[in-house]
Amino acid sequence: MNISRQTFHKTERLCRTKIIAELFEKGNVFYSTHFKIVWNISTVNLSSPAQVAFSVSKKSFRLAVTRNLIKRRMKEAYRKNKQVLYDYLNSENIQVAFIIILRKSIVPDYQTVENSIKEITDKFIILIKEKEKKC
Numbered sequence: 001m002n003i004s005r006q007t008f009h010k011t012e013r014l015c016r017t018k019i020i021a022e023l024f025e026k027g028n029v030f031y032s033t034h035f036k037i038v039w040n041i042s043t044v045n046l047s048s049p050a051q052v053a054f055s056v057s058k059k060s061f062r063l064a065v066t067r068n069l070i071k072r073r074m075k076e077a078y079r080k081n082k083q084v085l086y087d088y089l090n091s092e093n094i095q096v097a098f099i100i101i102l103r104k105s106i107v108p109d110y111q112t113v114e115n116s117i118k119e120i121t122d123k124f125i126i127l128i129k130e131k132e133k134k135c
Contacts, residue, residue, distance in 0.1 A: 008079040014053035019044060019097050027098075030127060034108055034116045039098035039124065041131065046097065049089035052078060053099045060105040070102060073110050077117040085121045094128065 014020060019042070027040040042051075054074045056067040078100070089096065100120070102108075108116075 006079055006083070008075060008082075009048070011047040012051060014051040014097055014099065016044075019051070020053065020099070023097060023099060028127070028131070030123060031103070032116050032119050032123065034102060034104050034112065035120060036101040036103050037098055037120055037124070038101070039096055039127075041128070042095040042097045046095045049086050049095055050082070051095075051097045054078075055099060055101040057102065060102070061107075066107060070107060070113075073108070073113045074100060074102070074117070077110070077114040081114065081117050081121055085124060088125050088128070092128075092132070094132070096124075096128065098124075 023038050023040055027038045029036065029038050031037070054071045056070045056074075058067065061067045061070070100117075
């Protein structure tokens with residue numbers, strides 16, 4: 001029985017401004033029911049198979065408490081459901097960077113966020129396969 005710890009380390013967070021700027025300039029975009037995802041296969045050597053950043057608009061949610069609550073829910077759902085994505089990325093020896101941005105202006109409950117994150121990881125694998133076929 002292979003049990004891996006479900007963690008979200010600092011090395012998995014997207015913090016480098018150069019990579020973030022490159023994502024918004026040259027990145028690919030897709031949408032889920034609640035989120036906008038900007039992603040790109042990384043040209044820079046990353047410390048993990050995927051680096052991710054989470055964003056919630058200040059225009060939609062004025063209170064920092066509310067924005068932080070939503071981001072915590074997004075991070076937790078990603079932490080629990082990232083293993084499928086990591087398994088695929090490790091098997092193909094690919095590294096990606098992406099940003100998950102909330103599109104809605106209502107506070108989603110955790111179950112809704114988790115279902116959307118699962119949808120994102122499944123769709124993300126399909127899009128990476130398509131991009132790899134083109135290259």
